[in-house]
Every structure is written in C-alpha cells, then in structure tokens.
Amino acid sequence: xxxxxxxxxxxSLAWLMTGVTANQAASPGQAVIVNGTQVMLEFTEKxxxxxxxxxxxxxxxxxxxxxxxxxxEDVDPxxxxxxxxxxxxxxxGPHLLHSYLVFYPFVQxxxxxxxxxxxxxxxxxxxATISVLESSVS
Numbered sequence: 001x002x003x004x005x006x007x008x009x010x011x012s013l014a015w016l017m018t019g020v021t022a023n024q025a026a027s028p029g030q031a032v033i034v035n036g037t038q039v040m041l042e043f044t045e046k047x048x049x050x051x052x053x054x055x056x057x058x059x060x061x062x063x064x065x066x067x068x069x070x071x072x073e074d075v076d077p078x079x080x081x082x083x084x085x086x087x088x089x090x091x092x093g094p095h096l097l098h099s100y101l102v103f104y105p106f107v108q109x110x111x112x113x114x115x116x117x118x119x120x121x122x123x124x125x126x127x128a129t130i131s132v133l134e135s136s137v138s
Contacts, residue, residue: 036129036130037130037131038130038131038132038133039130039131039132039133040133040134040135041103041106041132041133041134041135042106042134042135043105043106043107043134044103044105044106045104045105046102046103046104046105046106047102047103047105047106048100048101048102048103049100049101049114049116049130049132050098050099050100050101051066051068051098051099051100051101051116051128052066052097052098053066053097053098053116053118053126054097055097055120056120056125059120059121059125061094061095061097062094062095063094063120063121064094064097064118064119064120064121064125065092065093065094065095065096065097065118065119066092066096066097066098066099066116066117066118066119067089067092067099067116067117067119068089068092068099068101068114068115068116068117069114069115069116069117070087070112070113070114070115071112071113075087075088075089075101075114076088076089077089077090077092078090078102085103085104085105085107085109085110086102086103086104087101087102087103087104087110088101088102088104089101089102090102097118099116101114101116103132108134110132111132111133111134112131112132113129113130113131113132114129114130114131114132115127115128115129115130116128116129116130
C-alpha cells in the first residue's frame with residue numbers, strides 16, 4: 001500500500017487556522033494539513049509550508065523528488081536576483097523527499113492554491129493541495 005504525501009505546515013510568527021486541534025498536531029507549532037484544506041496566515045516576515053513524502057516500495061530514493069506547484073507552474077528555487085516579496089521552494093531535487101515552500105515575506109499576493117507533488121521517474125505519484133489565504137486577524 002502506498003502512503004499519501006503528507007503536508008506539514010509550520011508558520012514562523014504566523015497565525016494558523018487549519019481546523020486541526022492541538023491533539024492532532026504533529027507537535028507544537030506544526031499542524032497536519034489535510035489534502036484540499038485551507039490555511040490562513042497573517043502578514044509575517046517569513047512563513048513556510050513543509051511537504052514530506054515516503055518513497056513508494058516500487059521505486060528507489062534517487063528516482064523520486066518533491067516539487068511545489070502554484071497553479072500549473074513550478075515554484076522556483078530561491079533567487080538572489082528577485083527583489084521584493086517572494087514565494088520560493090527550498091530543498092528540492094533527487095534524493096530529497098521533502099521541500100519547503102517559503103513566503104518571504106507572506107503578503108496578500110501570495111494567497112493562492114499550492115500543490116506539493118511527489119514525482120518518481122518524472123511521473124506524478126501523489127499530490128496534496130492547500131489553499132493559502134490571508135487571515136483578517138490582527
């Protein structure tokens with residue numbers, strides 16, 4: 001049996017409203033985000049989502065990787081050439097079955113639907129989608 005992609009959300013200095021109780025959370029400051037749900041964040045200097053997956057038994061580690069998508073486009077790795085608010089991915093590539101989606105800083109233009117995709121040999125194996133919204137809590 002294959003394991004589904006797991007999304008863990010960790011938001012630095014941000015308000016998380018995922019509908020997950022403290023008893024269901026992986027640890028303080030982390031909430032398991034169920035595929036197809038929403039997370040609401042306040043403005044913050046840095047916020048991130050973390051995606052982790054396990055290699056399906058029929059594949060080897062070097063055949064698989066995690067990538068983040070925003071709509072139909074890949075979320076690019078961090079770039080020193082971009083100024084102003086960014087959303088980028090860290091820790092992606094073969095042999096890495098985890099990746100961070102970083103909002104630097106988190107602002108309204110980053111509200112969107114993001115998908116964490118596990119690919120093996122270039123084929124999408126699992127994916128988990130999360131809607132990132134701006135919180136009105138101040």
